[in-house]
Amino acid sequence: MRFAPRRLALLALLVAAGCPRPPAAAVGPESALQAYLNAVAAGRLDEAYNWMSADYRKTHDRAAFERALGDRRGAEKLRGARVELEAEAQLPDGERLPLVMENGAWRLARDPLDFYPQRTPAEALRSFLRAVENRRYEVVVRFVPSRYRATVTVDAVRARWEGERRAELGQQLDAIRAALARGEPLELGPPEGEARLQLGERKQAKLVREDGDWKIESLE
DSSP, rough: OOOEEEEOOOHHHHHHOOOOOOOOSSSOOHHHHHHHHHHTTOOOHHHHTTSSSSHHHHHHHHHHHHHTTTSGGGGGGGGOOOOOOEEEOTHHHHHHHHEEEEEEEEEESOOOOOOOOSHHHHHHHHHHHHHHHHTTTTHGEEEHHHHTTTTTTTTHHHHHHHHHTTTHHOEEEEOHHHHHTTTOOOOOOOSSSEEEEEETTTTEEEEEEEEEEEEEEEEE
């Protein structure tokens, strides 16, 4: 597994700017935030600007930074900001396993042995692919919206995915897999509780959310 930093959620300004990188020796996130606030309060705006990330400084020159800061009274709302550290492990199939920092140690934010999560549209699509590939048709049924469940059985799902249209349906799965690998964005709504992944001209995967889980409405 490859671990990659995900977010240092310090405050609205610094999140938008990215994680601040100290100009000298590395310090913790709380110290970085405090150093920024101290610099602003003392009017040392050059120093404060240096605490902003390289990405932020690419789009905000020194003058723009000072204009955004205004009279510096806005910095008062940052005092008492809470630092939350998060990371994620990228699994071989592209799924991401979130971790959080608790009491000085990293902890898993969800069960890594839950092979078929449905908490997000992307998770649901990857889980759906995995279930079909593993011929776990009793799991595939979990991805059927409730209004269709009365007529969809495990045997019916097996017949669909292993029947005459198997090659055609396999191409649909390949298209989903390729779109996820490319990082194609999933469109959320409207309406609320729906998501779509574009798979090409006039083709898409449509999902709906029910009781907190995302399910496959259609593959068109």
